[in-house]
Amino acid sequence: MSNSNGQAISDKSSKTTLSDKENGLDFKYEILSENHRNYDLSFKIIVIGDCGVGKSCLTINAVRNIFDESYNSTVGFEFFTFNVKINDKVIKLQIWDTCGQELYRPLITNFYRNSSLAIMVYSINSKETFDNIEMWLKELRTHSNPDAKVFLIGNKIDLENERQVTKQMGEKFCKENKLSLFLESSAKTGLNAQNIFIKAAKILFDEYNNYQKIEDTGEKKNNSQQEKPNQRINNKKIDNKPRKNHGGCC
Ligand code: GTP
Numbered sequence: 001m002s003n004s005n006g007q008a009i010s011d012k013s014s015k016t017t018l019s020d021k022e023n024g025l026d027f028k029y030e031i032l033s034e035n036h037r038n039y040d041l042s043f044k045i046i047v048i049g050d051c052g053v054g055k056s057c058l059t060i061n062a063v064r065n066i067f068d069e070s071y072n073s074t075v076g077f078e079f080f081t082f083n084v085k086i087n088d089k090v091i092k093l094q095i096w097d098t099c100g101q102e103l104y105r106p107l108i109t110n111f112y113r114n115s116s117l118a119i120m121v122y123s124i125n126s127k128e129t130f131d132n133i134e135m136w137l138k139e140l141r142t143h144s145n146p147d148a149k150v151f152l153i154g155n156k157i158d159l160e161n162e163r164q165v166t167k168q169m170g171e172k173f174c175k176e177n178k179l180s181l182f183l184e185s186s187a188k189t190g191l192n193a194q195n196i197f198i199k200a201a202k203i204l205f206d207e208y209n210n211y212q213k214i215e216d217t218g219e220k221k222n223n224s225q226q227e228k229p230n231q232r233i234n235n236k237k238i239d240n241k242p243r244k245n246h247g248g249c250c
Pocket residue numbers: 049050051052053054055056057058068069070071072073074075098099100101155156157158159185186187188189
């Protein structure tokens with residue numbers, strides 16, 4: 001298989017899995033086609049980070065199981081969908097894959113506001129892209145819903161011999177900044193590409209369920225702590241009000 005420039009694209013067959021304990025996915029899930037139409041819940045996700053760290057490749061690998069060796073910098077942003085069934089509910093992730101170029105930052109900040117979760121990506125073979133994560137997090141926290149979850153991803157782990165950022169550095173940053181998840185990945189080999197989005201869907205689904213439980217049992221909202229996560233249910237928008245960020249674990 002090749003792209004329009006005649007360069008090789010590796011094409012892996014589509015994967016459907018039911019529970020994968022080895023990768024920390026100890027729940028029942030099934031990855032559905034990108035074009036799957038019906039869904040129960042939908043969440044918006046934004047992918048951010050420096051130019052060339054592999055944001056687009058990682059997203060495309062997760063959604064379409066392909067890897068393209070050529071570098072086609074994203075212009076502004078691109079939109080993808082990732083559908084996964086968790087505990088008999090179909091969750092649609094609407095993914096905004098953004099461009100790392102400074103020129104487009106003002107445009108991107110508009111997407112921060114409506115996102116339930118942000119995936120910040122650096123490449124393990126570039127210390128500079130890791131150092132810039134602090135800036136990306138600051139941008140995010142300035143413009144996003146304060147309750148938005150944040151993942152940190154060290155990509156290009158297949159380039160181990162060029163590594164400039166250790167795994168411990170990523171873990172430390174995640175812990176210190178109370179991010180929800182840190183993972184290393186490779187868009188080239190596919191390592192953790194789908195796991196990132198499955199875990200995103202699960203974390204948002206759990207948050208939604210927790211909210212539902214509280215509503216169903218008639219428990220009173222405690223200040224603004226129990227607002228509904230930013231989402232759509234059967235395509236009806238449910239607005240979210242800002243609330244405190246109560247972080248997560250690494
Ligand atoms: P912008 O859209 O410009 O912000 O860049 P991006 O972060 O979307 O990067 P993109 O996905 O376009 O990848 C940039 C280059 O890195 C491409 O040549 C990819 O083939 C390569 N690349 C991406 N991910 C990996 C990876 O995991 N391993 C290796 N070896 N190369 C990768």
